[in-house]
Amino acid sequence: MRSGKVDFGGVLREVSLAYVPEVKVGDYVIVHVGFALSRVDEAEANQVFAYLQEMEELTDLEDRGASAPPASPGGSPPFPAPSGGR
Amino acid sequence: MKYLDEYRDAGAAHKYAQEIARLTTRPWSLMEVCGGQTHAIVKFGIDELLPGQITLIHGPGCPVCVTAVELIDKALEIAARPDVIFCSFGDMLRVPGSRTDLLAVKAGGGDVRMIYSPLDAVKLAEQHPAKEVVFFGVGFETTAPTTAMAVYQAAQKGLKNFSLLVAHVLVPPAMEAILGSPDRRVQGFLAAGHVCAVMGYEEYIPIARKYQVPIVVAGFEPLDILQGVLMCIRQLESGRAEVENQYSRAVRQEGNRPAQQLVREVFQVVPRKWRGIGEIPQSGLGLRDAYAAFDAERKFGVVGLRVEESSECLSGLVLQGKIKPRECPAFGVRCDPEHPLGAPMVSSEGACAAYYRYRREPNTAAA
Numbered sequence: 001m002r003s004g005k006v007d008f009g010g011v012l013r014e015v016s017l018a019y020v021p022e023v024k025v026g027d028y029v030i031v032h033v034g035f036a037l038s039r040v041d042e043a044e045a046n047q048v049f050a051y052l053q054e055m056e057e058l059t060d061l062e063d064r065g066a067s068a069p070p071a072s073p074g075g076s077p078p079f080p081a082p083s084g085g086r
Numbered sequence: 087m088k089y090l091d092e093y094r095d096a097g098a099a100h101k102y103a104q105e106i107a108r109l110t111t112r113p114w115s116l117m118e119v120c121g122g123q124t125h126a127i128v129k130f131g132i133d134e135l136l137p138g139q140i141t142l143i144h145g146p147g148c149p150v151c152v153t154a155v156e157l158i159d160k161a162l163e164i165a166a167r168p169d170v171i172f173c174s175f176g177d178m179l180r181v182p183g184s185r186t187d188l189l190a191v192k193a194g195g196g197d198v199r200m201i202y203s204p205l206d207a208v209k210l211a212e213q214h215p216a217k218e219v220v221f222f223g224v225g226f227e228t229t230a231p232t233t234a235m236a237v238y239q240a241a242q243k244g245l246k247n248f249s250l251l252v253a254h255v256l257v258p259p260a261m262e263a264i265l266g267s268p269d270r271r272v273q274g275f276l277a278a279g280h281v282c283a284v285m286g287y288e289e290y291i292p293i294a295r296k297y298q299v300p301i302v303v304a305g306f307e308p309l310d311i312l313q314g315v316l317m318c319i320r321q322l323e324s325g326r327a328e329v330e331n332q333y334s335r336a337v338r339q340e341g342n343r344p345a346q347q348l349v350r351e352v353f354q355v356v357p358r359k360w361r362g363i364g365e366i367p368q369s370g371l372g373l374r375d376a377y378a379a380f381d382a383e384r385k386f387g388v389v390g391l392r393v394e395e396s397s398e399c400l401s402g403l404v405l406q407g408k409i410k411p412r413e414c415p416a417f418g419v420r421c422d423p424e425h426p427l428g429a430p431m432v433s434s435e436g437a438c439a440a441y442y443r444y445r446r447e448p449n450t451a452a453a
Contacts (some may be wrong), residue, residue, distance in 0.1 A: 001239070005440040009090075016205065019231060028089055030283055030336050033175070034203025035232045037342055038283040040089055044334040048309050052098055054103050 006031055089335070093307030094130070102312035106319055114322050115141045115271045116315060117264070119257060120278035121148035121435025122306050125408050128440040130308045136315065141257040143271060143407035146260050149225045150177050150433035151405055152360040153253045158183035160388040161222050161251055165191045165198050167386070171214060173207040174222040175280075176200040180423070180432040204236035211240065211248035217230045220382045224253045230371055234352040235379045237373065249382040252372055254408035255358055257281050258289050259369035264406060265297040274318040276304040276311065279333040285343025289341065290329045298327040305333040328435055352377055361429065362402025399428035404437050411441040418446055 002017040006029060015029070020036045023029055028040035104199055118124055124144045127133050133142045146152055162183050165172035168223025172188070179188045179200060192198035199219075201207055211219035223233040233250055240248040246317055257278055277290060282303045290301045302319035304314030314332040321328060331337055349371070373381045382388075399421070400414045411417050411430070421427040423442060430436030 001235075016203075016235070018235060018341055020346075022345065030280065032228050032280060034205055034340050035235070036343060037228065037231070037280070038336045038338075041335050045089055047334060048093065048313050048332075049098065051313060052101055052105075056101070059105070059108075 004036075006036070089365060090307065093305070093309040095309065099130075099135065099308050099312055102309065102316055106140070106312070106316050109137050109319055109323055110137050111323060113139045113141070114273050114319060115143055116274045116276060116318055117143040117145045117272040118276040118304070118311070118314075119145040119147045119261065120276075120281070120306070121145075121151070121433065121437065121440075122280070123147070123276060123278070123311055124437050125302065125435065125440045126306050126308060126311060128437075128444045130216070132308055132311055135312070140315065140319070142315075144404070144410070144437040145275075145407060146360065146363065146405040147226070147257065147265070147281075148430060148433050148435035148437070149229070149253070149255055150175075150181055151401060151429040151436050152255055152260075152363065153178075153224055153429065154359040154361050155179070155184050156326070156359075157186075157251070157253050159185075160383060160386075162186060162188065162191055162389050164220055164251065164386050165196045166194070167196075167218070169218050171197045171199060171210055171217050172222070172245050173199050173201045173210065173218045173219065175224065177435075178222055178224055180426060181429040182426055191294045202234045205239070207238050207249040208236050208243070208245070208248060211245050212243070215247060217247060218385075219248050220386075221238070221248075221250050222253065223250045226255055226257055226278070226281050227285045227349075228283070230254050230349045231284060231342070234348045237352050237377055238348060240380060241290045241377065246379075249380050249385050250373065251382040251402065252353075252370075254353065254354070254371035255360065256369050256371065258293060259366050260363075261290075261301075261362065262293060262297075263363065263366050263369075265293070265299060267406070269408075272299070274300040274322055275302070276318065276338075277301050277329075279303055279305045279310070279337060282331075282333070282337045282341065284342050284345050286339050287329050287331060287337065288339060294327050294329050300327050301329045303329070303331045303333050308397075357388065360405070362399075363404045401428035401430045404430055411438040412445070414438070418442060 004017050005012050006015040015031050016035045023039050029036035030038040188198050207221035269383050278358045287303050300318050302314045302317045304310050317330050353371035355368050356370050356372040357367050361366045403409045421431050426432045430438040
């Protein structure tokens, strides 16, 4: 069974890589009870901030168009769907 | 630490809270499924950042907490045997069965060991051929691949002295049980991110559709939870009920296929009794017949004990999100982590433990 050393903020632990055949040295992984279960996707890791920024920009746009009606339930979504491959 | 500290940024959290408040036009109740999320919410005060119209209901996502008393009694019975090395994750040791707990069995001379990984139990079985090594397999879909691998390896190595006491539970049937309840309050879910890292989120799509409930797969850091809440509120406010993935850095739609494959190889879906909730059909995992030799219940003949639960412990109501821990009269009075009446007070994912640790107030404050 393939295993590797994972650095938990300075503490090194031997972890099974049996379920993440794709990981390479230097990757970040989600580890649970000695098994890596998922590789952390660097491109997706930023989306929590990108989403926030996107909303702020939209809020700015709405604020400038002062006559924009408030979001109404049941109507169209107040924002376009977030980008980022979800 | 990378991919950790940045998701605790207070400035971004406040911006998220503002955006949620701006979008919220009426009361909504959301349930975070996973006990790890509950702990983050209580620890970081995320519920207190949200507008008063949003209620976070704590879900049943604490596997230790929902493990039935009779299964714990079986564990205690097996652990007390002189020929057994009984292995468990640490937070199971203090969980009360109907009469005692694993720590007490250990104090009484039982060889009870806390281990980090199920594979450690397989190693112990190799090192102690004259002993029976039993692992208490407690957990959701996140943990099932790890115990499946332990059983699979034991089979490959031809070990005859390793067995698993299986208490695995599945999340989607519990969510359906909550949604099907006549006094349902939950209007949206934050689904458990690490369960979905293994299972993906395709199985939630029919649930969202059938019950018209938004389900957002969410992570465990403050910003993950806040973004999950925002995504859920956006859906509710616009009348949508879809499955969305907030935790895309760790969760893919299809999940972890190799892990799912080994879980299916070793386990089959079975009915399971949840502590405080009752039996939920198709909500647990049991060993397949091909691996029956590794089933501790069969090996030690402890199948079918029936016991009643302590009536003073209201954990069933806590686990279904019907009351908050501090509403239990025993909370902090006759029940604390040193002398727990129920599992949610001792598990690292238990809601009562989270409130005891981060939100304990003198009783006068609640009056």
